[in-house]
Amino acid sequence: MRSFSPLPSIVIEPIVRTALLEDLGRSGDLTSDAVIPYNETATLALRARQPGVVAGLDLAAFAFLLVDAAIDMEIHRPDGSEAAAGETIAKICGPARGLLTAERTALNFLCRLSGIATATAAMVEAVRGHRAKIVCTRKTTPGLRALEKYAVRVGGGANHRFGLDDGVLIKDNHIAIAGDIRTAVERARAHAGHMVKIEVEVDTLEQLELALALRVDAVLLDNMSVEQLSQAVAMVGGRVITEASGRVTPKTAPAIAATGVDLISVGWLTHSAPILDIGLDMPDHQNICKHLN
Template identity: 85%
Template sequence: MVSFSPLPSIIIEPIVRNALLEDLGKAGDITSDAIIPLDHKATLALKAREVGIVAGLDLAAFAFMLVDPSIDMHIWRPDGCDVAAGETIARLCGPARSLLAAERTALNFLCRMSGIATATAAMVEAVRGHKARIACTRKTTPGLRALEKYAVRVGGGANHRFGLDDAVLIKDNHIAIAGDIGTAIERARAAAGHMVKIEVEVDTLEQLETALALSIDAVLLDNMSLEDLARAVAMVGGRVITEASGRVTPRTAPAIAATGVDLISVGWLTHSAPILDIGLDASIDGNCRHKHLN
């Protein structure tokens, strides 16, 4: 069973607040204000329109609450739950104008994060039976990294570093500028604190051999063939963490995992996973029949 903790409110509230300000502009929802009476109440349902995994309900709830604290939201399928097409995820009750004013912002977060969780779960399933864990990268939407990495955790994946200050990751450009891989590693080790891990990216088995002779904690095996990945894992022999990256899809992941690597990093999980289609549907009569849904 996937285990994850919700994001603290102090992280998500300013993100949701800024998104609402972007959408509401300087005059609010002029369409709803013109069409719907001020005192009209409505009941609406968040419904999945395709199979997937829910993530981002806290963001959706914050959107509705920030627009109008009187809105009640009753969650039936919380984050991490599988949903079928047509299944109700949550039901909302409150002033109709307020519900519609928050609708798009709430759905933007919910659809985006549920899409990431769903794509991650598919990758996790693809490597089931192997020790490899699926990890995301820093290829995230600017300003939304915490949310997108949370969605990866909801889908059963692992997070790589959150920023440049989390850990040392020596990549090809660092090596090129330093002159060689040994110099880059030695400089990083001399500067890193005792709590900082060092990972180095290698493209060849020769680079790997050099890196293993120095003090590192993990190695990123970048765009290697399956044969070289298997050789690399054998060379490492469990001394450091092995991470594979490059051209990873649900179709290619099982063979990559079978080489024995510890991690498989997948950038597209956060930069281009498709959304999960979720809609907000009004009840037939449009009336709010539930005073307290929480």
């Protein structure tokens, strides 16, 4: 299983609370309150309906806990695990109303993050045997960046900047408005502290030569062909970090990685990876949690 650190509860709870409030609205769960007796209990199973990498169980658990503290979750396949189609990821036991009220919010988080982790794992596998790391970008769902970048780590990838305050990334529009690469880099170096790294986006080998002369820390090789990437890596000669970006898929990634770049950034991992289909079903055998027996 992959190695990663879980998200702190202080990060998770407000996001889950906001999602539940959005769903509960002003009157709560009208359907469950009307249909399910107050004292009814149940056991339900979170099941993968397709194979993939699990991510987001802590958020699902928080959703159930915030709705009803009497709900327990028994995890069978923790975050980072590969679940087979039909496999039980976790069992949730407790008051039936609470289970049904929290169901959609829990699944929204779990399916979304597991989808990102699964897509990331596929990209990581595609470049296995090469030095390149798969990294995500700032192309995230507003308000959910910490979660989506966590899911990338769960899938075996790494994170690019978390925000604009992480480091300096001088892109094409910065260069266009500043006038040229030299002006942009010199201004950045004068403004940023000694702990801040500077990366410059380049589209051509001529721009790369200018960036290297200015001794930046990293170069973003944007939308270059495989041949150009190979030339760029040779020009850099290990002096700075090289990052390839643009139109990267599991099919194109191996050839890109083979050029010797250090990083391959993939925006679609967080902005449009398909969800992993996970359902909340009645288990084959109704094993009620111990505290309910």
